[in-house]
Amino acid sequence: MRLTSYRSGDTVSWGGVVDGGIVDLRKRLPDYPTVRALLEDDGFDDARVALYGADPDVGLDTVTLLPPxxxxxxxxxxxxxxxxxxxxxxxxxxxxxxxxxxxxxxxxxxxxxxxxxxxxxxxxxxxxxxxxxxxxxxxxxxxxxxxxxxxxxxxxxxxxxxxxxxxxxxxxxxxxxxxxxxxxxxxxxxxxxxxxxxxxxxxxxxxxxxxxxxxxxxxxxxxxxxxxxxxxxxxxxxxxxxxxxxxxxxxxxxxxxxxxxxxxxxxxxxxxxxxxxxxxxxxxxx
CATH class of the missing domain: 3.90.850.10 (Fumarylacetoacetase-like, C-terminal domain)
Incomplete structure (x- = not known):
């Protein structure tokens, strides 16, 4: 997986990078508000399931990328x-x-x-x-x-x-x-x-x-x-x-x-x- 954090408007979120865009995993996995929270709870399997077959919510070029x-x-x-x-x-x-x-x-x-x-x-x-x-x-x-x-x-x-x-x-x-x-x-x-x-x-x-x-x-x-x-x-x-x-x-x-x-x-x-x-x-x- 490729995971990144980003800002879209006034909202900071994180997600998985697929097909030139980002699947919003904060929205799909509310128990993990940040990438760090995902790591702390060993949530990679949950992230992989959420990414499977998902279409991007935002384009990479439409958001401000933050340190992952x-x-x-x-x-x-x-x-x-x-x-x-x-x-x-x-x-x-x-x-x-x-x-x-x-x-x-x-x-x-x-x-x-x-x-x-x-x-x-x-x-x-x-x-x-x-x-x-x-x-x-x-x-x-x-x-x-x-x-x-x-x-x-x-x-x-x-x-x-x-x-x-x-x-x-x-x-x-x-x-x-x-x-x-x-x-x-x-x-x-x-x-x-x-x-x-x-x-x-x-x-x-x-x-x-x-x-x-x-x-x-x-x-x-x-x-x-x-x-x-x-x-x-x-x-x-x-x-x-x-x-x-x-x-x-x-x-x-x-x-x-x-x-x-x-x-x-x-x-x-x-x-x-x-x-x-x-x-x-x-x-x-x-």
């Missing part, structure tokens, strides 16, 4: 997780024995086709294409060999970053990673039964059609399963929680001179098994 999970409890982001990215920093450091991570707030993300915003305090808005895992089954201290069984599915992220603001303090990237509406998640959640998360997945990011990032998950220092194992050592992952699993080489900061995003740019993040997340860039409205 609109109310995640946690958004955990992994830094420098592709092996060749460590060399990209040119600081002589060795690969880390443990994942680097930070958190983001839900308000820092928009959905597919909604513009991401460059804040007025910086001209250093950058892109980072990533695969995002969505947790379906809760767990603590999950061994790697069982970790993927806790994943409900995957979506895409542009983990937009304001680069100069990640350097405001010695050990702190939080502010540069959390400007309102600076990143995007979407276009939908592809459920784990339709994607092999243990197989290599190719991720590409383009800016105005130019390929800037192109790599596969084989290059990850810490696999999806290993990330879940490590994260659940210290915190319980719950349904709807998200893990943004890292970005390949080729972010704008690594060019000489850097290639920052400017209004009018269009960023596309693609994994064929998931889809394409597309967002234009605008200046934050005053």
């Amino acid at each position: 999970v609109t109310d995640p409890g946690k958004i955990i982001c992994i830094g420098v997780n592709y092996a060749n990215r460590n060399a990209e920093y040119r600081d002589g450091s060795q690969e880390a024995p443990y994942p680097s991570m930070f958190v983001r707030f839900p308000g820092s993300f928009v959905g597919h086709r909604t513009p991401i915003e460059r804040p007025p305090v910086s001209d250093q808005l950058d892109y980072e294409g990533e695969i995002a895992l969505v947790i379906g089954t809760p767990g603590r201290r999950i061994p790697a060999e069982r970790a993927l069984g806790h994943v409900a599915g995957a979506t895409l992220a542009n983990e937009g970053t304001v680069r100069d603001w990640v350097r405001h303090a010695k050990f702190n990237v939080t502010q540069g990673k959390n400007f309102d509406r600076s990143g995007a998640i979407g276009p939908w959640l592809v459920t784990a039964d339709e994607i092999d998360l243990a197989a290599p997945l190719r991720l590409t990011t383009t800016v105005n059609g130019e390929v800037r990032q192109d790599d596969t998950t084989d290059s990850m220092m810490f696999s999806f399963a290993r990330l879940i194992e490590y994260i659940t050592t210290f915190t319980t992952l719950k349904p709807g929680d998200m893990i943004l699993t890292g970005t390949p080489t080729g972010a704008g900061a690594r060019f000489d001179p850097p290639r920052w995003l400017v209004p009018g740019d269009v960023v596309e993040v693609t994994v064929p098994e998931i889809g394409t997340l597309t967002n234009a860039v605008i200046d934050e409205p005053k």
Whole structure:
């Protein structure tokens, strides 16, 4: 299944993507008001039954798509997780024995086709294409060999970053990673039964059609399963929680001179098994 959340007029709902439209599953399954509620109650079978033979209620082009999970409890982001990215920093450091991570707030993300915003305090808005895992089954201290069984599915992220603001303090990237509406998640959640998360997945990011990032998950220092194992050592992952699993080489900061995003740019993040997340860039409205 492909599940998404959306706004139509003044109404926020969620549903299954079929035939270029969305079947409104909030209307058909009132016990599940959100995608997160569906995950919490393990309602995938109910969703599949409701989708069977159903015609779309709204067209994809007639609504505003939101991040598939609109109310995640946690958004955990992994830094420098592709092996060749460590060399990209040119600081002589060795690969880390443990994942680097930070958190983001839900308000820092928009959905597919909604513009991401460059804040007025910086001209250093950058892109980072990533695969995002969505947790379906809760767990603590999950061994790697069982970790993927806790994943409900995957979506895409542009983990937009304001680069100069990640350097405001010695050990702190939080502010540069959390400007309102600076990143995007979407276009939908592809459920784990339709994607092999243990197989290599190719991720590409383009800016105005130019390929800037192109790599596969084989290059990850810490696999999806290993990330879940490590994260659940210290915190319980719950349904709807998200893990943004890292970005390949080729972010704008690594060019000489850097290639920052400017209004009018269009960023596309693609994994064929998931889809394409597309967002234009605008200046934050005053």
